[in-house]
Amino acid sequence: MKKILLILTLLLSCVWSEESSDSQWRGFFGVEGGAGIFGVGEAIIFSANPMFASSGYSFGVGYSGGIVGGLQKYTFDKVGIRYTLGLSFSYIPDMSSIRQGNPYDSCYFCKNPKKINLKNVEAQVYSGYYALDGLFDFVKNDDTHRFGMFLGLKVDVSGTIGGLSEVRGWVIQGGVHTGLYAQANNSIFELSFSVPIIGFGSGIVVYDSPITLGYKYLF
Numbered sequence: 001m002k003k004i005l006l007i008l009t010l011l012l013s014c015v016w017s018e019e020s021s022d023s024q025w026r027g028f029f030g031v032e033g034g035a036g037i038f039g040v041g042e043a044i045i046f047s048a049n050p051m052f053a054s055s056g057y058s059f060g061v062g063y064s065g066g067i068v069g070g071l072q073k074y075t076f077d078k079v080g081i082r083y084t085l086g087l088s089f090s091y092i093p094d095m096s097s098i099r100q101g102n103p104y105d106s107c108y109f110c111k112n113p114k115k116i117n118l119k120n121v122e123a124q125v126y127s128g129y130y131a132l133d134g135l136f137d138f139v140k141n142d143d144t145h146r147f148g149m150f151l152g153l154k155v156d157v158s159g160t161i162g163g164l165s166e167v168r169g170w171v172i173q174g175g176v177h178t179g180l181y182a183q184a185n186n187s188i189f190e191l192s193f194s195v196p197i198i199g200f201g202s203g204i205v206v207y208d209s210p211i212t213l214g215y216k217y218l219f
Contacts, residue, residue, distance in 0.1 A: 030216030041053075049197055079135065100117075100118065104118065156172070189214070
């Protein structure tokens with residue numbers, strides 16, 4: 001048994017430690033778009049994704065699109081690293097289309113804050129983000145034909161503008177970023193999913209968890 005484990009360990013180390021012939025940094029630029037669930041929360045410095053709360057928060061379906069750019073390289077034969085910067089815009093037709101939560105306070109330090117009901121209230125979210133991902137090939141025919149998954153961390157800075165003047169806020173949020181990719185020559189097609197977990201900000205803020213289709217061109 002020990003000999004078998006030793007052989008397996010040696011084989012795996014050979015596979016994952018083999019240097020990649022595509023070890024140079026390459027830039028990319030692309031577009032992405034998708035749809036997902038948008039949770040609405042309140043931030044007084046610290047904030048958390050309403051998805052992980054028991055109840056009381058509104059959720060709606062939203063749509064997003066954006067542009068991305070960055071750098072990637074393969075440090076080993078089937079393992080790489082990628083840095084991504086992105087700008088995106090999201091539109092939520094009804095912030096409570098999935099579930100209507102409790103009314104929100106219009107401000108935190110007012111003597112008599114107004115209670116805001118988000119039923120049929122739309123919102124726009126403007127975001128910029130940075131993602132650090134590991135690339136893991138499942139299948140590799142050569143340096144220009146691959147299929148695999150990515151997994152990493154994403155930090156997002158976003159501002160919310162709602163259909164009501166009181167629905168305003170900003171948040172810096174961090175979470176998990178993952179998905180699948182397929183590369184053919186200089187084109188990369190992706191299916192991605194991100195889940196923000198915690199953040200800090202102010203006002204009525206939105207946490208998005210979209211499923212996104214994307215295209216990147218390597219140069």
